[in-house]
Amino acid sequence: MLKMSNISKIYQTGAVEVIALNKINLTVEEGEFVAIVGPSGSGKSTLMNLIGCLDIPTQGEYWLDGQEVSKLSDDELADIRNLKIGFIFQGFNLLHKLSALENVELPLIYRGMNAKERQERALRALAKVGLEHRLHHKPSELSGGQQQRVAIARALAGDPPLILADEPTGNLDSVSGKEVLASLQELNQQGHTIILITHDTQVAERARRIIRIQDGSIVSDERMG
Amino acid sequence: MEFWQAIRLGISGIMGNKLRSFLTMLGVILGVSAVIILVALAEGSTQQVSERIQSMGSNLLSVSIRGRGNTGYLSYEEVLKWEAYEGVSKVAPSISTQVQAKFGNKTKDVNIEGTNHSYHEVRNTHVVMGRGLTPIDVEFREKVAVIGANVAKELFGEFTPLGEHIKLRGINYRVIGVLESKGSTIGGSSDDAVLIPLTSAERFVGTRGIRRVYVQAENPETVDQVVAKLTEFLTDKYKDPDNFSVFNQTEMLQTVNQVTSMLTVMLGGIAGIALLVGGIGIMNIMLVTVTERTREIGIRKAIGAKKRHILYQFLVEAVVISALGGVIGIFLGVGIAKLISVFTSIAIKFSLPVIFIAFFFAVLVGIVFGVYPANKAARLNPIEALRYE
Numbered sequence: 001m002l003k004m005s006n007i008s009k010i011y012q013t014g015a016v017e018v019i020a021l022n023k024i025n026l027t028v029e030e031g032e033f034v035a036i037v038g039p040s041g042s043g044k045s046t047l048m049n050l051i052g053c054l055d056i057p058t059q060g061e062y063w064l065d066g067q068e069v070s071k072l073s074d075d076e077l078a079d080i081r082n083l084k085i086g087f088i089f090q091g092f093n094l095l096h097k098l099s100a101l102e103n104v105e106l107p108l109i110y111r112g113m114n115a116k117e118r119q120e121r122a123l124r125a126l127a128k129v130g131l132e133h134r135l136h137h138k139p140s141e142l143s144g145g146q147q148q149r150v151a152i153a154r155a156l157a158g159d160p161p162l163i164l165a166d167e168p169t170g171n172l173d174s175v176s177g178k179e180v181l182a183s184l185q186e187l188n189q190q191g192h193t194i195i196l197i198t199h200d201t202q203v204a205e206r207a208r209r210i211i212r213i214q215d216g217s218i219v220s221d222e223r224m225g
Numbered sequence: 226m227e228f229w230q231a232i233r234l235g236i237s238g239i240m241g242n243k244l245r246s247f248l249t250m251l252g253v254i255l256g257v258s259a260v261i262i263l264v265a266l267a268e269g270s271t272q273q274v275s276e277r278i279q280s281m282g283s284n285l286l287s288v289s290i291r292g293r294g295n296t297g298y299l300s301y302e303e304v305l306k307w308e309a310y311e312g313v314s315k316v317a318p319s320i321s322t323q324v325q326a327k328f329g330n331k332t333k334d335v336n337i338e339g340t341n342h343s344y345h346e347v348r349n350t351h352v353v354m355g356r357g358l359t360p361i362d363v364e365f366r367e368k369v370a371v372i373g374a375n376v377a378k379e380l381f382g383e384f385t386p387l388g389e390h391i392k393l394r395g396i397n398y399r400v401i402g403v404l405e406s407k408g409s410t411i412g413g414s415s416d417d418a419v420l421i422p423l424t425s426a427e428r429f430v431g432t433r434g435i436r437r438v439y440v441q442a443e444n445p446e447t448v449d450q451v452v453a454k455l456t457e458f459l460t461d462k463y464k465d466p467d468n469f470s471v472f473n474q475t476e477m478l479q480t481v482n483q484v485t486s487m488l489t490v491m492l493g494g495i496a497g498i499a500l501l502v503g504g505i506g507i508m509n510i511m512l513v514t515v516t517e518r519t520r521e522i523g524i525r526k527a528i529g530a531k532k533r534h535i536l537y538q539f540l541v542e543a544v545v546i547s548a549l550g551g552v553i554g555i556f557l558g559v560g561i562a563k564l565i566s567v568f569t570s571i572a573i574k575f576s577l578p579v580i581f582i583a584f585f586f587a588v589l590v591g592i593v594f595g596v597y598p599a600n601k602a603a604r605l606n607p608i609e610a611l612r613y614e
C-alpha cells in the first residue's frame with residue numbers, strides 16, 4: 001500500500017532548524033490497522049501529513065499505491081487526497097456553514113460526481129455512522145461525538161483505500177471515543193487500511209500494529225496477534 | 226457541472242454573510258447607478274437642446290444687419306434674389322416689433338413678424354387652422370394675420386378666430402390662420418407671434434427696409450456654400466463685417482453636440498471612477514474573507530479541492546457580488562433618473578449601450594479585483610491553512 005524510505009522533514013523557523021522527522025523507513029500493507037504513538041512533539045502529525053499527501057518531505061522517497069509522491073504537482077496531490085485518502089482530524093474540521101449531509105458530499109463534489117450519486121453515497125456513509133436522522137443539522141447543532149462521526153462519514157464517503165485519523169478521540173469523552181473507535185475497526189474489517197495516531201495506550205491496543213515514535217524517529221514497531 | 230458547483234459555492238459564501246456582502250455591493254450599486262443617472266441626464270439634455278434648435282427650422286441660416294452704414298437695410302427685391310443662389314431653398318425676410326393685440330375687450334402683448342409665405346417652411350411653423358401667408362397677401366398689402374397658438378387661446382378662448390378681426394395699433398387685421406403650438410424654443414416662441422405680410426408690417430417699424438432674413442439651405446451639405454455666398458454679398462454691400470452676421474444653425478447644432486457629448490463622456494468617466502472604487506472595496510473585503518476562511522480553505526484542500534476549485538469559488542463570489550450589484554444598480558439608476566425627470570422636468574434619455582457597458586464594467590471590475598484574493602486563497606498551503614487559527 002505505502003512505502004517510505006529515508007523520509008525526513010525539516011522545518012526552518014528563522015535560524016533554527018527543527019528536524020521533525022529523521023530518516024523514517026516504513027511500509028504499510030493493504031488492510032492493516034496501524035496505531036502510531038509517541039510523546040507530544042515527536043513528529044506523529046508530521047508523519048501523518050506526509051502519508052496523507054498534505055505535505056511533501058524534505059528528503060526521501062514516498063511510494064503510495066506504486067506512485068512516487070514527492071515528485072507530484074499540487075493538483076496531482078489533491079487528486080490523491082480526494083481519491084485514495086480519507087482524513088479524520090482531532091478537531092473534526094467540518095465546514096460549519098454546511099449541513100452534515102453537505103459536509104459529507106464535499107469530497108465527492110471535488111471528484112466531479114453528479115448530484116444524485118453524490119447524495120446517495122453521502123446518505124449511505126451517514127447511515128453507516130448512525131447519523132441518518134441528523135442530515136440537515138449544522139456541525140454546531142451536533143455533539144462532539146456526532147461531529148466526529150460526520151467527519152468519519154466524510155472520510156469514507158469517497159470509499160478511499162486509506163483512512164488516516166490524527167487523534168480522532170482526543171476531543172471526545174470515553175463513550176463517544178469508543179464509538180468512533182468501533183467505527184474505525186468496522187471500516188478496517190471491510191478492507192480499508194487504517195492509520196491512527198493516539199496518545200491513549202488502550203486505544204492503541206485495539207490496533208494490530210503499534211509504531212512508536214520519539215524525536216522524529218521510529219523506536220519500535222510491533223505487530224500483535 | 227464544475228462551473229455551476231462553483232457558482233453555488235460562491236453564492237452560499239455570499240449568503241453566509243449577507244450584510245457584509247451588501248455593503249461590499251454598495252460601491253458597485255452606487256457606481257453603476259451613478260453612470261446610468263448622469264449619462265441619462267446628459268443625453269436627455271442634449272436631445273432636448275438639439276430638438277429645440279432643430280425646431281427653429283432645418284438647414285436654417287439667419288442674416289442680421291446690425292448697422293447699415295450709409296447703404297440702408299435690405300430691400301425685399303434684393304433678398305428675393307438670394308433664392309436664385311445655388312443651394313438656397315427658400316428665403317423669408319422678417320420685420321418684427323412688439324405691439325398689443327386687441328380683440329373685443331381682451332388684449333395680449335404679441336410679437337409682430339412681417340414676412341412672406343416662405344416663413345412657414347423656413348421657420349418650421351405650420352398652420353393648423355385656416356391658411357398661411359401667400360405671395361398675394363404681400364403683393365397687395367393685405368391686412369391679414371396668422372396668429373400663434375397662445376394668441377389664439379388668450380384672445381379667442383374656445384372660439385374659432387378665423388375671419389375675426391384683431392386690432393394692431395388701432396388697425397383691423399383679419400385672422401386667416403392659426404399656427405401649431407411649439408412650446409418654448411430658442412429665440413422666442415412662435416406661440417406668441419402674429420405673422421402679417423411684410424409689406425403691411427413696414428408701417429409698424431419706423432424705418433423701411435429688412436434687418437433680418439431667414440434662409441433655408443437645400444440640405445446640410447450646401448449650408449457652408451450658402452454662408453459663403455451670403456457673406457460675399459453682404460461684405461460687398463456693407464464692407465465692414467461688424468455690420469452684419471450670418472448665423473448658422475447646423476454649426477450651432479454641431480457645437481452643442483460636441484460640447485454635450487464631451488459632457489456625457491466626462492460624467493460617465495467620473496461615475497466610472499466610482500465603480501472602480503467599488504471594485505477596490507470588493508478586493509478589500511475579499512482579502513478579509515480569504516484570511517477569515519483560511520481554515521475552510523485548508524479543509525477543502527485536505528479533502529481534495531484543487532487550486533482551480535478554490536480560485537473559482539472566490540472569483541465567483543467576487544463576480545456574483547459585482548454582477549448582483551450591477552443589476553441592483555441598473556434598477557436603482559433607472560428609478561432615480563425617472564424620479565428626477567418627474568420631479569424636476571429635466572429631460573432624461575436612457576442609453577441601452579451605456580447600461581450594458583456599466584454592467585459589464587462592473588462585472589469586469591469584480592473579476593479584476595477578485596482575481597488577486599482568489600489566487601491568494603488558491604495558493605494557500607493546505608497544512609498551514611489547516612493550522613491557521
Ligand SMILES: Nc1ncnc2c1ncn2[C@@H]1O[C@H](COP(=O)(O)OP(=O)(O)OP(=O)(O)O)[C@@H](O)[C@H]1O
Pocket residue numbers: 011012013018019020038039040041042043044045046047
Ligand atoms: N510548521 C512548522 N514549523 C516549524 N516547526 C514545526 C511545524 N510543524 C511542526 N513543527 C515541529 O515539528 C515537531 C513535530 O510536530 P508534530 O506536530 O508532528 O508533533 P506530534 O507528535 O503530532 O505532537 P502532538 O502529540 O502534540 O500532536 C515539533 O517539534 C514541532 O514543533
Ligand SMILES: [Mg+2]
Pocket residue numbers: 044045046166
Ligand atoms: Mg499531533
